Structure formats: structure tokens, C-alpha cells
Amino acid sequence: MATVLVTGASGFIGRACLPLLDDAGYEVVAVARTVPAWAAAGSIWREADLLQPGTATTLIASVQPTHVLHLAWNATPGQFWTSRDNVRWVQASLDLLEACVGRGVGRIVAAGTMAEYGTKGGTCDETATPCVPDTLYGVCKDALRRIWLDGAERAGVSAAWGRIFHPYGPHEHPAKLVPSVIRALLAGETVATTDGRQQRDFLHVADVAAAFVALMGSDLKGAVNVVSGQPASLRTVIETISARIGRPELVQLGARLRAAGDPEILAGIAGRLHAETSWRPQHSLDSGLADTIAWWRQAMEADHAAT
Amino acid sequence: MATVLVTGASGFIGRACLPLLDDAGYEVVAVARTVPAWAAAGSIWREADLLQPGTATTLIASVQPTHVLHLAWNATPGQFWTSRDNVRWVQASLDLLEACVGRGVGRIVAAGTMAEYGTKGGTCDETATPCVPDTLYGVCKDALRRIWLDGAERAGVSAAWGRIFHPYGPHEHPAKLVPSVIRALLAGETVATTDGRQQRDFLHVADVAAAFVALMGSDLKGAVNVVSGQPASLRTVIETISARIGRPELVQLGARLRAAGDPEILAGIAGRLHAETSWRPQHSLDSGLADTIAWWRQAMEADHAAT
Numbered sequence: 238m239a240t241v242l243v244t245g246a247s248g249f250i251g252r253a254c255l256p257l258l259d260d261a262g263y264e265v266v267a268v269a270r271t272v273p274a275w276a277a278a279g280s281i282w283r284e285a286d287l288l289q290p291g292t293a294t295t296l297i298a299s300v301q302p303t304h305v306l307h308l309a310w311n312a313t314p315g316q317f318w319t320s321r322d323n324v325r326w327v328q329a330s331l332d333l334l335e336a337c338v339g340r341g342v343g344r345i346v347a348a349g350t351m352a353e354y355g356t357k358g359g360t361c362d363e364t365a366t367p368c369v370p371d372t373l374y375g376v377c378k379d380a381l382r383r384i385w386l387d388g389a390e391r392a393g394v395s396a397a398w399g400r401i402f403h404p405y406g407p408h409e410h411p412a413k414l415v416p417s418v419i420r421a422l423l424a425g426e427t428v429a430t431t432d433g434r435q436q437r438d439f440l441h442v443a444d445v446a447a448a449f450v451a452l453m454g455s456d457l458k459g460a461v462n463v464v465s466g467q468p469a470s471l472r473t474v475i476e477t478i479s480a481r482i483g484r485p486e487l488v489q490l491g492a493r494l495r496a497a498g499d500p501e502i503l504a505g506i507a508g509r510l511h512a513e514t515s516w517r518p519q520h521s522l523d524s525g526l527a528d529t530i531a532w533w534r535q536a537m538e539a540d541h542a543a544t
Numbered sequence: 545m546a547t548v549l550v551t552g553a554s555g556f557i558g559r560a561c562l563p564l565l566d567d568a569g570y571e572v573v574a575v576a577r578t579v580p581a582w583a584a585a586g587s588i589w590r591e592a593d594l595l596q597p598g599t600a601t602t603l604i605a606s607v608q609p610t611h612v613l614h615l616a617w618n619a620t621p622g623q624f625w626t627s628r629d630n631v632r633w634v635q636a637s638l639d640l641l642e643a644c645v646g647r648g649v650g651r652i653v654a655a656g657t658m659a660e661y662g663t664k665g666g667t668c669d670e671t672a673t674p675c676v677p678d679t680l681y682g683v684c685k686d687a688l689r690r691i692w693l694d695g696a697e698r699a700g701v702s703a704a705w706g707r708i709f710h711p712y713g714p715h716e717h718p719a720k721l722v723p724s725v726i727r728a729l730l731a732g733e734t735v736a737t738t739d740g741r742q743q744r745d746f747l748h749v750a751d752v753a754a755a756f757v758a759l760m761g762s763d764l765k766g767a768v769n770v771v772s773g774q775p776a777s778l779r780t781v782i783e784t785i786s787a788r789i790g791r792p793e794l795v796q797l798g799a800r801l802r803a804a805g806d807p808e809i810l811a812g813i814a815g816r817l818h819a820e821t822s823w824r825p826q827h828s829l830d831s832g833l834a835d836t837i838a839w840w841r842q843a844m845e846a847d848h849a850a851t
Contacts, residue, residue: 376695380690
């Protein structure tokens, strides 16, 4: 039986991957520093801090996975672009790569990022756009990818790398754009935003997770954009949310200046994912946002009931 | 007083750097897994295995250097292109980088390689030639450089990266081209070589070392070729050696086929080193080879006398 070890399993993307990997027939071993309270009964969890040297080797030797999905990283909003943890996660990821070599792991898939292309923007093509990262996060992910893909190939391990752009959906960190707008409007608060003309590729986390599961089950090698391929403006996202919640009057578009260097468009083509896997997004932006609003409504009501 | 910590101090390049750093006025702390027998009286050595996690942090905290010259790597001929140690040295080098951050180290210089450009060949320009490494060694050095330079810059540590091409000179590993030709001819053995038309940039190790000392004392940031800028054919190198030793009849040029993919030219311009430092090579190819022959003659006579 195929056993997949998932790092970062308690995170935003990892959590969404677990049931899909289970549905796809893998035995799933979820790894996190702490088993989360929401862990499903009967699911297999291992507590491990991958930033500690030697942890990956012990983990791979004891779990003996055939597949590894490596999502763990520091993704804390406001921190992750510049944190020195980025360097430590390169080291931890190389520990994991080396732990897989020669130990029966045949397929490894890791989470990359749009930041590998740099934040200059544009519509990025995984087969043509050069990687010129301009953040420590992007530099570290870009450098790791080079070793991850080449180092695996030379050791006879099949490796892919899914570049995440703008995921959204249930369980996202409340400081991110989509949750902050939804939560404010549900609470009846005003939302001051930039002009919102920036184009981004928003993808529901269930579709992001399905893309990683499709990558795991394919023999696609190398880097691939995990995107819808249909960018939308922040304005469209915000107005879709406010219309669905029925509070468009609370949105103050243009009330805030954009951050310096905020690009007009930062998106990607879904070239390889469409050409080389059967993955197709299940959510439109509208249905995905509706699902997310419904989830936050329930979460906020539960919070309110608990206090 | 400026204190420079030198990793890989017992290696071919490191050994040549130590007296030059001393001459330049640094307090020199040499690091190796084992203090070599040739360590000069009064010199400061620290035994440390940088591949062990935590070693770099302990070392930097105890030595408190202002400068770090990082030369340590697996450079064993026949192994280093493909060894998984390359991945481990990336991790160890990142350990060292992070150990330097915020601890009073103001300047770090590390050894890069022509292999970052790839082995397709050409005359590489550090400001223009893209890095497309095609060996695990090259991939790992290239990826490390990206983090080393960017990670240092963002932490306020001044960092440079010297790309070594074809060093030669006293104490080189006997399996390498120059020593193997010299030793065979001094022993009166025939030497079977390829056609020898390949152009390479040979640089005497004393000049390589002087370049690193110049880099350390400059504020040059980024990657720089450590080359003479004047490539020579292997045939020229071999014929210069055989003429000096007086045994040209022992050389069988063209007796061996070149390895697959051996490029016609693999060299670099000495652009930044000339423009941004006062370094100039002291040896011509002829004087450098004469020095190296004299050294091997003495070493082989000493070996002979000892047996």
C-alpha cells in the first residue's frame, strides 16, 4: 500500500490535503509539531519538529513512506517574507530530501511559491519565466527547489514542486485578505482597501490541495504553477464578497494606498497542471468565496456562542 | 584587531591562504576536522566538524571573528561532482551563515566554483553569464550562493563569493592533472593524455589565495571569478611541464579520448577582480608551473629518502 507522509499537515494547505489523500487511497501519516485538536479519529499523526537536525531521518525510518508531501515552512503572515526561519527551513527540507534517498521513497512533492519568480509581477510561465526572487522567502524557496529537483533526480527519486500563488478558503489565517474582508463585513465593520485593481490568481484551498494530490499521483517532474489560470482583481474579490454578504456600503475601495512595489498583476498560467495532470479546479471564484463566507459565518457564530 | 576564521584551512586553497592572511594583518583562526601535521608553530587551530549541526554556532561564539573565509567542502577528486555530501555542505554552510548573523561578523567570503555556470563551457562573465549548473556539485554551490549572498545582505553582513576555476600548485591532490603529469615525468613514466586542445584557466594556488585575501579586504559584494583571465590549452600546460622537466618524449598527446561532454573552453573573465580589487596574479603559467615542478621534485625526493 502507498503511504504518504505529509509535513506541515496541520497548516492551511496540509489540512485540506489530508482527506483528499485518504480518498485517493493512500495511507496518510500526518506530521506536525503538535497534533491539532481537529485531528480526525482514526487518522495517523506523528509529532515532530523538522527544524531539529536528525528528525527527518528518524521519521522516514520509522514511517517508511513511499510518498512524501512536504508542505512545512514558516508561513506566518507579516513574518515569513523576511524571517531567518527561511534559511532554517531550507536546511530542514534538505534533511528531509536526504532522509528519503535510498529508503524506499519513490515520489516527493513539495510546496513552492510564486515568490520564486520575484514580486515584479506578470503572468508567470513555469517553463519560460526566469526566477529572480527579491525576498528572502523567495530566494530560499528558489534555491531549495534547485537542489530538491536535481538532488532527487540524481538519486532516482521522482520529484515535483507545486508553486502556490493566492490560496484562500476555510481555516486561512484571519490576517489575510479574504478572511479579513469577510470577517469585517460579517461583523458590520467598514473595510478600507486599496484601489483593488491588482490582478491575482485566487484559488480555493480545496483546489490547491487537489492539485497537490494530482501531482503526487502523476509522474510530472519539476516545477508547476498551482493556479486557476484565471486571475481576478482584488476589487472583484472584495465586491463579490460584499455583494454576497449584502454589505457593499461598508467597503471603502481606494481608501488605502498600495504598498510600494505592489505589482499590477501577479499570476501564472496553469500550463503544466492542465497539460500533464487531470486536475481541474472545482470552484469558480464565486462558488469558492460563497463557501468561504459560509464557513466564516459558522466559525464566527461558534466563537460567539462559546464566549 | 580583525580576526578571520578560516574553514577548510587544511585544504589545498586554505593552506595557501593562511600565511597571506597573517601577512595582511589578520589574527587567523584556522578550522579543520584535524589539525594538520604541518600546522605552523604559534598558529591558532580549532578542530571542528562543520557537518555536525550546531558546530558553527559554537565556533563563532567562542572565536568571535570579525571576518569569515569559508572554504570547507568535499573536494575529493572523483567524488565531489556527485557526492550527497554536496547537500550536507549546503546545510553546513547555511549553519555557518546563520551563526555569523548578529554576532559581530562583518565580512564573509566563500568559495564558489566555475561549476555554477555549468560544464557547457565558454568564457564566463560573472556579471552576464547565466548559471545553469549541470552537476550536483554545481547545483548545490549555485543554490548556496543565492542564499549566502542574499541572506547575508539582508542581515547586514557584507558577503562575497569567489568562483574557483583551475587552481594548481604545491600540495594539490596528486590525482589532478598538473601533479599527475609532473609526478609521472619526474618518475620517468609515460603520460597518455587527450589531444589537449581544451582551453582552461589555470591559476597558481598562491594567486588564488591572494585573490581571496584581496576579496576579504575589499567591500566587493556578490560573485566574482577567481581567474587569470588568460586561458591556456591543456597541451600548453603539459608541454611546458615536459619541456621544463626535459622529458618531452614521455608525453603521448592524443593517446586517450576526451571524456564525453568535455568542453573546448571553460574559462572566465577576470572582470570584477581586476576592476574592484588591486589583485593581480604574481605567477605567469610558466613561473607557476616551474614553482610547482620544483615543489614536487623536492616532495618526491623527501618521500624517496624516507622509504
